[in-house]
Amino acid sequence: MTLPPPHPAPPDQAPGTSTARSEALFQRAQRVIPGGVNSPVRAFKSVGGTPRFIASANGATLTDADGQTYLDYIGSWGPMILGHNHPAVREAIVEAAQSGTSFGAPSEREVLLAELVTRLTGTEKVRFVSSGTEATMSALRLARGFTGHSSPERKYTVKFRGNYHGHADALLVEAGSGLMTNAAALGQAAPSSAGVPPEYAALTLVADYNDPAGLDRLIQERGHEIAAVIFEPVVGNAGVLIPSAEFLAALHRVKAAGALLIADEVMTGFRLSLRGASGLLNLEPDLTCWGKIIGGGLPVGAYGGRAEIMDFVSPIGPVYQAGTLSGNPLAMAAGLATLRELERDPDIYTRLERYTAALGEGLTSLAAEAGLPLTVNQIGSMLTAFFLEGEVHDYGQAARADTAAFGRWFQALLGAGVYWAPSQFESIFVSGAHREVDLDFTLTAAKQAFSAAKERP
Numbered sequence: 208m209t210l211p212p213p214h215p216a217p218p219d220q221a222p223g224t225s226t227a228r229s230e231a232l233f234q235r236a237q238r239v240i241p242g243g244v245n246s247p248v249r250a251f252k253s254v255g256g257t258p259r260f261i262a263s264a265n266g267a268t269l270t271d272a273d274g275q276t277y278l279d280y281i282g283s284w285g286p287m288i289l290g291h292n293h294p295a296v297r298e299a300i301v302e303a304a305q306s307g308t309s310f311g312a313p314s315e316r317e318v319l320l321a322e323l324v325t326r327l328t329g330t331e332k333v334r335f336v337s338s339g340t341e342a343t344m345s346a347l348r349l350a351r352g353f354t355g356h357s358s359p360e361r362k363y364t365v366k367f368r369g370n371y372h373g374h375a376d377a378l379l380v381e382a383g384s385g386l387m388t389n390a391a392a393l394g395q396a397a398p399s400s401a402g403v404p405p406e407y408a409a410l411t412l413v414a415d416y417n418d419p420a421g422l423d424r425l426i427q428e429r430g431h432e433i434a435a436v437i438f439e440p441v442v443g444n445a446g447v448l449i450p451s452a453e454f455l456a457a458l459h460r461v462k463a464a465g466a467l468l469i470a471d472e473v474m475t476g477f478r479l480s481l482r483g484a485s486g487l488l489n490l491e492p493d494l495t496c497w498g499k500i501i502g503g504g505l506p507v508g509a510y511g512g513r514a515e516i517m518d519f520v521s522p523i524g525p526v527y528q529a530g531t532l533s534g535n536p537l538a539m540a541a542g543l544a545t546l547r548e549l550e551r552d553p554d555i556y557t558r559l560e561r562y563t564a565a566l567g568e569g570l571t572s573l574a575a576e577a578g579l580p581l582t583v584n585q586i587g588s589m590l591t592a593f594f595l596e597g598e599v600h601d602y603g604q605a606a607r608a609d610t611a612a613f614g615r616w617f618q619a620l621l622g623a624g625v626y627w628a629p630s631q632f633e634s635i636f637v638s639g640a641h642r643e644v645d646l647d648f649t650l651t652a653a654k655q656a657f658s659a660a661k662e663r664p
């Protein structure tokens with residue numbers, strides 16, 4: 208069970224014997240940062256144990272503060288499709304940094320990235336922001352501004368149970384991702400957040416994912432009041448959920464009611480194809496949101512669509528949206544380098560699919576051998592192994608997973624040098640840096656981990 212160079216050998220210590228520095232850093236962090244982390248799911252709350260503080264990342268691996276190296280399946284939660292510390296991306300950032308780090312005035316890289324994004328995705332205009340959260344909240348404001356122009360009563364938006372669109376108030380309603388992890392631990396059915404007034408949440412209508420009849424009914428009853436329907440074209444934030452053709456057809460019917468269809472491709476954009484999930488599944492949204500890969504590991508988000516809609520944004524339109532660091536030259540450079548690499552090597556998507564499908568098949572048969580119920584949802588380089596029996600098409604089905612068994616499996620994998628997402632309700636991500644030997648290494652570790660998951664403490 209060895210990894211050839213450039214991967215260092217996997218840790219040979221027993222799980223948890225060599226986390227002294229991460230533990231010390233976590234103690235210090237908890238004194239000065241809420242929960243010791245700057246984004247909740249990093250805290251290992253649902254799987255237990257000490258979060259590893261990462262010192263460096265290279266290719267498909269992460270190395271922690273104690274010097275242990277892990278095969279990484281998080282990819283910084285999506286952005287690192289080329290693997291960590293990719294030379295083309297690193298060099299682009301270094302080169303950009305030599306000319307200054309922020310201008311507060313337009314610069315050429317913004318034009319280049321906007322030209323590349325619009326060409327690759329078939330949109331007409333795009334506005335850059337600094338996170339996925341900003342992209343979705345700005346797209347919703349734009350949708351209200353645009354549709355409200357002709358019908359001012361359109362103040363409602365629709366989202367789907369278990370979809371996550373960042374942490375703007377109006378979108379923290381029945382949301383997935385870290386909220387779902389917490390809610391499962393609390394046994395709640397409808398996670399939300401403190402600090403969101405019910406009056407805000409009341410403007411967000413919630414429907415079930417993969418329920419075309421439910422969506423049709425909602426649109427029939429309230430379509431004239433709805434400015435936009437926002438959705439994850441493939442869900443990653445309730446674990447991976449794949450949309451049915453009937454559901455995608457129902458989504459496109461909302462346009463006939465005068466609502467805008469907003470594809471939240473923050474996770475799937477440039478991941479499922481160069482044209483994202485929309486390319487893979489033949490979607491025609493009115494607006495699209497991006498994040499993660501579009502910044503190549505630096506903070507970038509974006510939203511875009513037809514010019515007639517995008518021209519409602521300030522300074523030429525009445526919908527205000529701004530950002531001190533929007534279009535930051537270092538972030539644009541990282542995004543440009545990443546998207547250029549993907550365009551140069553479009554076969555990467557076939558390789559990612561092949562690796563990830565083989566990973567899914569391997570996990571399915573290992574779990575069966577171990578006598579553990581497991582359902583794998585996989586598409587392209589996204590995969591969730593749900594610890595449950597039966598198909599998973601929506602939030603309610605995902606929430607039935609045995610999170611305790613998942614937690615034991617996660618810990619055993621981590622001890623064997625495989626860093627899986629520390630939550631049952633997340634997608635893992637395969638990168639272009641993952642190789643055949645990594646697949647073998649993962650499946651060997653997973654086999655032991657399934658035995659460990661079966662043993663109740």
Ligand SMILES: *Cc1c(COP(=O)(O)O)cnc(C)c1O
Nearest residue numbers: 338339340371372373473474498
């Ligand atoms: C990650 C994510 C977001 C939020 O992006 P941030 O950059 O974390 O604000 C929004 N939507 C989807 C689908 C995501 O996966």
